[in-house]
Amino acid sequence: MPKTDPTPDSRTDSRTDSKKDSTKASTEWQKHWKARRGRFIEECRQAHERLLADLKCPTTAQDRVLADIIGVSAASLHWKEHNYDVLASDKASFRKVLPIMRYDDFAEVIERETRTKGGTLTCSPVLRWLKTSGTTGTPKRVPYTLHWLLTYRIPAMMAMWGTYLEHHPELLAHPYATLDTQTVREDVSDFVHGVEHQAVSNRHPQINTRDWNPPWYEAPWFGPATPTSHEGRMYHRIRHLLGRNLHYISSINPSTLISLRDLIEAHGKSLVRDLREGTVDGEPWGEPDPAAADHLAAVLEKPGFSLKDVWPSLTLYSCWLSASAGLYQSKLDAVFPGVAKLPFMSCGTEGVTTIPVDDTPHSQPLAISQAFFEFVPAEVPLGELVERGEPVETLLFDEVEAGRDYHLIMSQGNGLYRLWTGDIYHVDRIEGGTGGVPWIHFVRRDGVFHSFTGEKITEAQVTQAIEQGVAEQGLDMGLYMCGPKWGEPPHYVALVESHGSDKGVDAELSGRIDEALKTINIEYASKRDSGRLRPIEVVTVPHDAINAYVEGRRAAGNATQYKYKPFQQDIDFVADIVGD
Template identity: 35%
Template structure:
């Protein structure tokens, strides 16, 4: 356990605060001097790596300006860079960067199988570490009480964990999992060695780790919660409710998992018991009455979760996190703006392609791109980035909307993944994944192909509902098995979906049987009402539930299978 206000912790805290302020000020400086920063990063990415295989292939030695760079290097998808990455995995050196990656970052598999993104010490030391310090610098500027004592901030954003997966000899793990700090500018907060962050010797499950953190912070003067997905906050509420009896007993006995790790606190235990008697459950605001700030993702797709937070955490400010992906950070908060941060020009080179709903997957081989100072407020853009990890002019597949400017730098809000049809809390389902999973489920059950559609349905927890045009020839036993087989197949294709089903963040899918011709009848009705027939396309994965509601309200559902 940490010793409250110990001299050692105070030294770590003060050093941490200084780093946060410096990095925050450096990010703010880009708002008035962005051009110089971009030139430095271009030089670092190109000049530093001109003697790599990729650098020689694309004449890095001849590149002097961003215009030169755009001419020499085409826009890449992951599939374009995958052969180069495969060479790295086979042990070849100086392929994309002069320094070899010490780990491969695992993506969620949004547009297919999980990717392997090179993670070099240079990238983490010069870029990723400082931007996270800058993030905390923004929070600390407006909420300095976050540093009052060792238990003022509960950080859910990452965990210290030994890598479990390897590609050859190279670790392959998620970006939120870290084994060690690289020191100096690598993000190393004063709670780095805290038992609620360090799980290198622990195999606890997802829910148990949340309980562990609650146990450490119960009775403490918590001022800030930092989580990635806002549904984590709802899980905390659920655990406070479901495990209240266990928590009260552990506090009374000074235990965690049967081990005497804390000082027994019968008075606190009795106070918690009174709160349960009063409210029926343990409420976060009753347990932590001085909670001032919550930091989490605030995209529109998470709207239902975000709408629930004020009632559960009243009088608590909610600010956005960094946005981006495993491949690249895109925005970082620099102030107390409630929705969006600024473009992280200190992280890489960023180019933009206007998004067109009529032609969402830009078909030109190497389309013209815009710079950060050519963007229009209100417009949505595809983001192309160059990073020091060897991703050159890489299409990250994310769409961002310009909501304003901070100085000369745009303020961007994440809209959605390119090609992603649904994502309640990070599972990021694509229509292709849904289609492949449904066909696999039919094959497993020996059923013929039929017309269907998948709908995201908000509930607590949310779930996906399949409307299936199944005829009378389908046996009930097979229909009853379809939800399970669909979930298994979709979990295999999308590891994030499987994880969220397993941890209860998503409920299992539901199948609603309708008669053959239901979708066609609906299409006919819309055309009769004046809709343009060519624009009425059947989607196997829907973005919203209006069609589902129409089918249900018309009484067209024959039977429902869970």
């Protein structure tokens, strides 16, 4: 973090030169911003309109996507070796001939593709390998092909930003209007047979002129010169935007936004000093800004200050808002009082599932032009069937029903066909009735459950039970964490953040949540009634206790990809948060 200031004498000359350099750099990125702004707005608008048009003709869009996937895959070695090029030509034959795949099922063909860099899995050059955590501890290698970049991934980003810009044009009012933490630019040091292996959120280096290129691409807080540590990068972002009319902060994870506010508090003195002296991390940058320094110093005096206090100009923030991310809502409300919010798309490294087209916070339309989608009712034990190689009937987008949960299977233009993502989505509604586009939201990961004795408790069930119990008790809640504790008999332990945390309420709250869980999960009720499980033990903890724990465990790198997981497979967190 901020270095000790050099002595005044020793820094005078270099400071002057550095100041010139920083002024020049400052001018250059703003030139880029101004030159790029109009075209970026137009590209986003067009992508947004194309998405809306596809949503109006979803069957046509899905037909086009499938034809495209077959077109880019059919001549590949993998397809020819399996005769898919001959046998798969439409929705029916595609689903009949190609098996449902897990990522690991692609491991062998991906290994071959790492050497040929195109032509093995699809007929598009592999430009990059996307890194994400795998099930076995070995990072996945998701092919980032030219075709996928041009036809799917960048248009998805553009469409989402088209939505944002439509609702909040002020986010491009001036070069300092937006702080984008969704994507980063980091030098890459990991390669697979010469090809970069990096997180999807790392948009560096730019592959071609159609690659992601927002107006702030050259901004000093966005470029590869910023520190790569979470705190270091955040410090630079904050420092460069303090004292500016910031309107919008974009993020993927809500925890990033909470962390942003906490880091301002933690490093307030350094930030005030940097502003007052015209430095960043003690190094010369721009002109001193005493007014901004005074403002921040005053804000820091206010207990529980919000980001709106820091930037009164804030009008918008965005991040994931559904599923476990939704548990952050009360914190976000405190950090962004009176600030509008928009959701981030549902997506993973493997592809985009939904894209927001309006300001609906908790549901988005299936991204009908991003992949060929299939669904299987969530109650079907898909993992077991796929493991046994048994055929599985799938539903198309126009066959799902509102109110039900489904496994998602998607075929992407990068060659990962019929990929069982492991994600379960809830269908909220069908736009325009039968044949329309389902509006869905991510519910949970399949298999994220625990079973002492066959009760198969899922994260969604625990969330629902805790929310219900807390509401009945008249408490508020923030994050929670729950895990299994072995014993004779075993039971579950949950820590729940609440402003009303008090040992005196824990017993009653535990009882309420236990009852709710019995109602939600009849197997849990059966095991409880038969004495095979003890009741769930709920402990309320102060409002930020879990958040602080989560932030403390945040990995040093790749923070953008970090995900808070409420449901744990053990109770190690309990001792860390409340002691023994």
